[in-house]
Amino acid sequence: MDPQPRASSYSDIFSVLEATTSDVNNANPCPLIREVCAVCFDEHHPDVVVRLPDCDHVFCSPCLLSHVRAKMEEGIYPIVCPVCSIDWSRRVEDKTHIDQRVLDNLREDFPDEEYGKFENLQLTMFAMELQCPGCKQCIKAAREDLDNVLLTCPVPSCGSVWCRACQKVISSCEKSHSCRPDRRFRRMMRLKRWRFCPGCHTPIQRAEGCPHMTCRVPGCRTHFCYRCGGTIWMPGHRGDAYDAASFHNKWCRVVFVFNSCSIQ
Ligand SMILES: [Zn+2]
Ligand SMILES: [Zn+2]
Ligand SMILES: [Zn+2]
Ligand SMILES: [Zn+2]
Ligand SMILES: [Zn+2]
Ligand SMILES: [Zn+2]
Structure with a gap:
C-alpha cells in the first residue's frame, strides 16, 4: 500500500495542498473554492472563469471578452493575455496568445459573427487583400510575397503582373520595370x-x-x-x-x- 505523502517542509506542505485542491477542482468543484479574476479581482466560481493555457492566468468571461473585443477593434493580432502583456520579464514568445482554444470556451458569449471577425483578423497575419489593377478583382496576397514590389494576379483569366509602387500593370514586352512616380505626382505628394x-x-x-x-x-x-x-x-x-x-x-x-x- 502506498503511504500518504508526508510533508517535511513548508514547500512540501504547499505542494501537497496544491495537489489536493487541483484534484478537488477536477472532480467536483467545491462551492467554497473561488477563483480571482486577474483584471477585476472579483472572486468567481471556477465554472465561470477562463484559465488560459500555458500561462494559467485566470479571468472572468466578461473581462476577457472586453479585452479581446478592444484588441479586435484596434485590429491587433495576435491578442496577448492581459497579464502576460504587461509582464516585462516574460519573453514575447512566452506570452500566451488568445486563440481558438480560448475562444471556444467563451463560445456562448462570443457570437459566430464576432468569431468570423476574429478569424479574418487572424488571416490578415498571413495574407492581405489587394485589388489587381488589371482585372480590378480583390485578391489575397500572402504576406511573404509583399516583400516583392512586383505581384502576379492569381486570377487565371488575368495573370497580370503589376507594380505595387506605381500600381501599373507591366506589359509582357517590358523587360525590366523601373518605376518612378511621375514628377507631378511626386510634387503633389x-x-x-x-x-x-x-x-x-x-x-x-x-x-x-x-x-x-x-x-x-x-x-x-x-x-x-x-x-x-x-x-x-x-x-x-x-x-x-x-x-x-x-x-x-x-x-x-x-x-x-x-x-x-x-x-x-
Ligand atoms: Zn473579471
Ligand atoms: Zn497570461
Ligand atoms: Zn497600408
Ligand atoms: Zn487580375
Ligand atoms: Zn512601378
Ligand atoms: Zn519614426
Missing part, C-alpha cells in the same frame, strides 16, 4: 505631405496631430510613423502596436513634440 504606407504602398494623407498612423486599406492595418515613414507595427509582428509605437518614438530621431497619440 510633397505639397500635400503624403506618405506611402510601408505595408501596401498606398499614398496616405496625414490625419491631424499625431505622427502615429494606421493604414486604413482593408487587410493592411500597418501602423507607421509619419515622421520618418518607418513601419511601427503590422499584422504578423509580435506584440502590441502601442508598445511598438512607444519603442519607435524612443529612437525615431527627428524631434517632434508628442502631445496625445490617438491611433486612427
